[in-house]
Amino acid sequence: VVEADESDGSLVRYAPAIGVILNLQRDHKEMAEVATMFATLRARAREALVVGDAENLDPFAGGALRFGLSARADTRGEDVALGPASSRFRVADTAFELPVPGAHNVANALAAIAACRAVGVPLEKMVAPLKGFTGIGRRFQTVGKARGIEVVDDFAHNAEKIAAAIRTARLRSKRVLAIYQPHGYGPTRFLRSDFVTTFGRELAPGDRLWMLEVFYAGGTATRDFSAADIVAEIAGLGTKAEFAPSREWLVARIAAEARVGDLVLVMGARDPSLTELAGAILSAVADAEVATSAPVT
Structure with a gap:
């Protein structure tokens, strides 16, 4: 598993089995330039592409598995409850709990769930690992x-x-x-x-x-x-x-x-x-x- 971004342009060199596009935001480069990189990543993903359900990601969503909170998401988070120290949500009939706060962590979890579903991991097998995720350094x-x-x-x-x-x-x-x-x-x-x-x-x-x-x-x-x-x-x-x-x-x-x-x-x-x-x-x-x-x- 490799986490990459657009900062140095190397994103276009990857040819992942499964590509995951979380968001399209203004950070290191203008969004139009980042979108061009994402289009290349989409073309180079060999087996599957997982894409968030934000509207500005629509150009990359053709044939992709989408995640998010909207009705068009293939991996959709429902019954989301955001607490001061943890979050809860449901995907289909499976309930998940994250011991970290924040809507952004729910979105990240949905991306991970979607990527795992793309390689055939059952939802119920993901519950315990996500419940054991306690975050990483300098992230809240x-x-x-x-x-x-x-x-x-x-x-x-x-x-x-x-x-x-x-x-x-x-x-x-x-x-x-x-x-x-x-x-x-x-x-x-x-x-x-x-x-x-x-x-x-x-x-x-x-x-x-x-x-x-x-x-x-x-x-x-x-x-x-x-x-x-x-x-x-x-x-x-x-x-x-x-x-x-x-x-x-x-x-x-x-x-x-x-x-x-x-x-x-x-x-x-x-x-x-x-x-x-x-x-x-x-x-x-x-x-x-x-x-x-x-x-x-």
């Missing part, structure tokens, strides 16, 4: 809880992943304290408007967003903007957003701001020290005097 991973506040570390780094992380956080907490570190000036420039739209749409009036400066790992990209510029655009939509000038400042701010029942969501990619940041926030929250009511703003 709980770092810990202190004084009624949960800190979660997540790899989210494009619009759809950020939206999925925030929606999953909403299953656990009424208020989300979101932290995001963009990575790379080229990727951030490419996705800038998507970030503004997504944070403005997904964060509720009571939520907060802090954005760190763009993570720069070297290279020749032009560094002609700051994350502070993106924050200003998001705040202009009415979202409570601030630029975090340093991690030390941010940790202190979160410790002072967080209250019982909040979920602190640390998001970003490529920088392995983000997990350390999440741990530092947890420690600071544990040591702080946490308010039980909304702070005065």
Whole structure:
């Protein structure tokens, strides 16, 4: 089993027995370019192709097995119940339980089920393995809880992943304290408007967003903007957003701001020290005097 994406263009070199197309999103390249790669993958899949039921995947669905929640899906999830720590759904007459939260995990499970059905695995044989799936590192991973506040570390780094992380956080907490570190000036420039739209749409009036400066790992990209510029655009939509000038400042701010029942969501990619940041926030929250009511703003 190989997980691949369109980032380096190598997707067109694969000739899998079974190809699975999960989604068509704007991440590393424009969607038209990604669609061309998907068309090549579709042609090179030797035995079967499994495709999500989103409308923008229709061009690749001819002769494919579709998965999703719609009536046109061959592997259709029904009776979906999203809980704060787990999810339940049914495919045909078989009930499934996932010990991980989020609608995106249900979609991923349906893709896996569809791929297994394509090679003849009975539905009932898939129940136990999926019930034993506890997730992977930095995919909505709980770092810990202190004084009624949960800190979660997540790899989210494009619009759809950020939206999925925030929606999953909403299953656990009424208020989300979101932290995001963009990575790379080229990727951030490419996705800038998507970030503004997504944070403005997904964060509720009571939520907060802090954005760190763009993570720069070297290279020749032009560094002609700051994350502070993106924050200003998001705040202009009415979202409570601030630029975090340093991690030390941010940790202190979160410790002072967080209250019982909040979920602190640390998001970003490529920088392995983000997990350390999440741990530092947890420690600071544990040591702080946490308010039980909304702070005065």
